[in-house]
Structures are given as C-alpha cells and as structure tokens.
Amino acid sequence: MTRVLVVEDDPQLVRALVINMRARRYGVDAAPDGATALELAATRRPDVVMLDLGLPDMDGVEVIRALRGWTRVPILVLSARQASEEKVAALDAGADDYITKPFSMDELLARLRAAVRRTEDLALVPEATLVETEGFTVDLSAKKVVRDGGDVRLTPTEWHLLEILITNPGRLITQKQLLQEVWGVTQANKSNYLRVYMAQLRRKLESDPAHPRYLITEPGMGYRFEG
Structure with missing residues (x-):
C-alpha cells in the first residue's frame, strides 16, 4: 500500500483528502504543522508527502529542506x-511538484499517481551502469551521483531527468x-517545469552552470x- 503524509492545517481539506485517498486504497497520515510532519515522516516513512506551505509553526519550505x-x-x-x-x-528547496489552490481532486490524484510512478524503478537497461565524466560520476544501479569526492543529493524528479539523458548520450x-x-x-506543455529542474541539475553538476x-x-x- 502506498502511504501518503498530508501536511495541512485546514481540517476540512484534510478530511476531503483523507476520504478521497483512502477510497483509492492509499494509506494516509495527517499532520497539522511542520514539527508533527517531520516526526511522522521519520516514524511512518511515507511514499509521498503532500505539503501546504502556510503552516502555523514554520514555513513549508523549511519542512522541505x-x-x-x-x-x-x-x-x-x-x-x-x-x-x-x-x-x-x-522547487529549489527540493519539492517535486507545485499545485495551486484551489485544485480539482482529479488533478491532485493524477499528480499523486505520477509522483508514485516516478519513484518506481525504471524499466531501463542501460549499456553501462557507471557513467563517468571529468566533472562527476553517475552510478545508475545504486542511483548515486558523486562530484568532487562527495555525494550529490538529487530529488526523485532530478534523478529521473538525469537518468533519461545520460542513458541516451x-x-x-x-x-x-x-x-x-x-x-x-497531462503536463506535456509545461516547459517551465523543465527549465527549473534543468537549472537545478546544472547547479549541482556543472562547474559553470551558465555555460554547461x-x-x-x-x-x-x-x-x-x-x-
């Protein structure tokens, strides 16, 4: 069962989200503030986090970080x-998607399904599992990137983009x-998504992001x- 953590201080919205997701056989935990969210994330290990930015105890961007x-x-x-x-x-802090309120439940559930799909193992069988450049090394089997001797933290979306590109050199x-x-x-025309995420990847991997x-x-x- 896919487990979702909902971080939202509006009880009516939480109730609607919980009812709709449980009806589709998602497991759901809810947190009304950032501190509770971080505690539940550590103990319940959700597969996806849905997060409101306007929380009573801290900004949602702090929770993302x-x-x-x-x-x-x-x-x-x-x-x-x-x-x-x-x-x-x-997005810069590490969010994978941004849905503006008010939203339709159908769109939200579609975005949720897409997020779950992105975390599943890709049915890719690359010729090599280790891709080495002068600037960084990508281990496809371990889903790990190393630059200057240290691990590079990538979000699932950043990793998915990088994996597609480097397996098609x-x-x-x-x-x-x-x-x-x-x-x-449904998002095939949202080129702004690509620009944001490619900029993030370049900042993490390129020595001169402006001239990749x-x-x-x-x-x-x-x-x-x-x-």
Missing part, C-alpha cells in the same frame, strides 16, 4: 501562493518527451547529455 536532509521521498506542494518566486523557492531528447516521461501526458559542459540545451527543441 529538513526532509531533503535525509530522504528523497516525492514532495507535492499544495499552496494558495501563486507568485512564481514562491514556486521557484519550493549525445541524443536530443525533446521537451515533450521529457515532460511526458517525467511528469505525465554536459547538460546541453537545444533551444526550442530539448536537451541532450554530452559525456
């Missing part, structure tokens, strides 16, 4: 904040292909990996 200190569990932000800088801050992967593979068919050596943009078309 705290979780990313030890887990790569998918984090779906549910927030009434619509400013692009708020969304970028949450030199090949242009279109924006639409990446969006459909990582976020699902490995994660190359083909303007208006897509991205490719040059080993």
Whole structure:
C-alpha cells in the first residue's frame, strides 16, 4: 500500500483528502504543522508527502529542506501562493511538484499517481551502469551521483531527468518527451517545469552552470547529455 503524509492545517481539506485517498486504497497520515510532519515522516516513512506551505509553526519550505536532509521521498506542494518566486523557492528547496489552490481532486490524484510512478524503478537497461565524466560520476544501479569526492543529493524528479539523458548520450531528447516521461501526458506543455529542474541539475553538476559542459540545451527543441 502506498502511504501518503498530508501536511495541512485546514481540517476540512484534510478530511476531503483523507476520504478521497483512502477510497483509492492509499494509506494516509495527517499532520497539522511542520514539527508533527517531520516526526511522522521519520516514524511512518511515507511514499509521498503532500505539503501546504502556510503552516502555523514554520514555513513549508523549511519542512522541505529538513526532509531533503535525509530522504528523497516525492514532495507535492499544495499552496494558495501563486507568485512564481514562491514556486521557484519550493522547487529549489527540493519539492517535486507545485499545485495551486484551489485544485480539482482529479488533478491532485493524477499528480499523486505520477509522483508514485516516478519513484518506481525504471524499466531501463542501460549499456553501462557507471557513467563517468571529468566533472562527476553517475552510478545508475545504486542511483548515486558523486562530484568532487562527495555525494550529490538529487530529488526523485532530478534523478529521473538525469537518468533519461545520460542513458541516451549525445541524443536530443525533446521537451515533450521529457515532460511526458517525467511528469505525465497531462503536463506535456509545461516547459517551465523543465527549465527549473534543468537549472537545478546544472547547479549541482556543472562547474559553470551558465555555460554547461554536459547538460546541453537545444533551444526550442530539448536537451541532450554530452559525456
């Protein structure tokens, strides 16, 4: 059973989420504040976290950073904040998706299913399980990236993007292909998602993110990996 942790201080919304997810056979835990959320995340080990940013005891971005200190569990932000800088801050902190309130339950459940799919093992059989560049090394079997002698922390979404690109070296992967593979068919036009996540990957892997050596943009078309 897939277990979801809902972090939300609106009891009516929590009740609606719990009813809808349990009806679809998800296990659900709920936390009304950040401190409780972090405690439940450590003890219950959810498969997905749904997180409101406006919590009574701390900002949701702080919760994201705290979780990313030890887990790569998918984090779906549910927030009434619509400013692009708020969304970028949450994604930069390690969130995997951002859903603006009010939202339809059908869309939310579709995003949840997509998050669960992204954490499942990919049916990829790459020719090599270890990809080495001058700047970093990627161990596909261990899902581990090392740069300058240290582990690089990637969110599940960042890892999924990187894995697709490095298992197709030199090949242009279109924006639409990446969006459909990582976020699902319904998000195939959300090119802003790609820009944000590719920027995050470059900051983590490239010595000069503004002039990438490995994660190359083909303007208006897509991205490719040059080993």
